[in-house]
Amino acid sequence: MATMRAVDIKGGKGPIENMFINADMPRPKVDHAKALVKVKAFGLNRMDLMQREGVYPLPPQAPATMGVEFSGIIEEVATEAEKGFKKGDAVFGLAYGGAYAEYIAVSTHMLMHKPDALSWEQCAGIPEVWITATQALYLIGEFEPGKSVLWHAGASGVSIAGQQLSKGNGASKLFATARSDDKCDFCVKELGADAAFNTESTNWAQEVLKATDGKGVDIIVDFIGPATFAGNLECIARDGRIVNLASLSGMKLKPEMAQPDFGNFFRKRCRVEGSGLRSRDETYQGKLRDSLHDHALPKFVDGSFKVLIEKTFDWEQIQEAHRLMESNKTKGKIICTIP
Structure with missing residues (x-):
């Protein structure tokens, strides 16, 4: 079985100190319309804190690993994948979970191509918010x-x-x-x-x-x-x-x-x-992706819209990143990168 590194939680839930990088997590497989993406960066969201503590109701299709937004490079696509996505494409997108990891399997309906003008960190801070x-x-x-x-x-x-x-x-x-x-x-x-x-x-x-x-x-x-x-x-x-x-x-x-x-x-x-977004089905989320792509993405590229990043961490510092989010002192996204 192929494995990867991913952020795990001792006991399945708990305080910040329970988080660690597990080097023996199973690498996800692709099927239907999914793509396997090698993650370059992922964004933190307040729901991650609740999920870590075991008080966030996960949708049934969500993996146990935290994280819903990311950027990275496609490694593999399934046979039913949306046209226009292929191995080697730089992408960013939204997932039901699993972004705190080296690899994520996600529907191509929730992916967008990364513009050259935006960094991996910026793109990882766009999808969820x-x-x-x-x-x-x-x-x-x-x-x-x-x-x-x-x-x-x-x-x-x-x-x-x-x-x-x-x-x-x-x-x-x-x-x-x-x-x-x-x-x-x-x-x-x-x-x-x-x-x-x-x-x-x-x-x-x-x-x-x-x-x-x-x-x-x-x-x-x-x-x-x-x-x-x-x-x-x-x-x-x-x-x-x-x-x-x-x-x-x-x-x-x-x-x-x-x-x-x-x-x-x-x-x-x-x-x-x-309303909530994470519990919505793929079709609904795909329509929102299209709306974001048409109405906002060009404004990111020309600088009219800005992805404001409070701080970027190496993912080995995931505990420090969660502490910063819990402080309620931020004015922008917290991003983790995977070298």
Whole structure:
């Protein structure tokens, strides 16, 4: 049996210290429409922390190895692989898991060719956050030029992508929230937000209403959950869309949190919809890949859109990379490379 090195977890789950590089992991095989890719770089995402701790519900097709985005070189393609992909192609893409490894088997429907103008590290930081942002903004949020958008957790990877997408595609107003003034300044100065509000020191919902002359915003993309639920209902515009992608403040409303006025549902005719990307089928993810390829990839190449990388690690430093992600101090992607 062919083997490879991959990041493993002692006992299957646990703290950062349980992670190690296992030199005797089975190399994946390709079938159907898959390609075997030799990984050059992979991106970290917050779901990886939850998976490591054993609290992330994996889709049935996901391998135990962490990591959903990567860049690398195709080693082999299966007989049903999408036309246009062949051995030796430089690619990047999204997977259900398995990117923290020397090799990954992934559907060619979720691969894109790597532009020469972008590095391996940049390409490894695109798929998960940019496809998630595209899904939230367009498929669920029903964004059109002229609509206003609020992105919570403004310095997170998905919101960094989302703010660039919103600004670059004609949002009338762009807002963000974050938990520090430094991150708020980053959203305004680096990403082009019209304003960003510190959720720890301001009544951000009231500030959004002031900035929109009382109308509110047309689309809110939220990762926080209970702690922002009441504020979202307060500052969403009539017929607005609230897209919930995560619940970082827990799973239930707590007494100390602002309590929602459910009358806003009726008065504003707003819609709240939750979504996740990893559990979607290949066909759905393939459509998102095509949308990203058509609408965003040219802007990466010409420099209009930027992949902001906080820090790059050698994958032997995977524990240090996870510590940095857990610190919540980043303003961009964390990338690991495999020499």
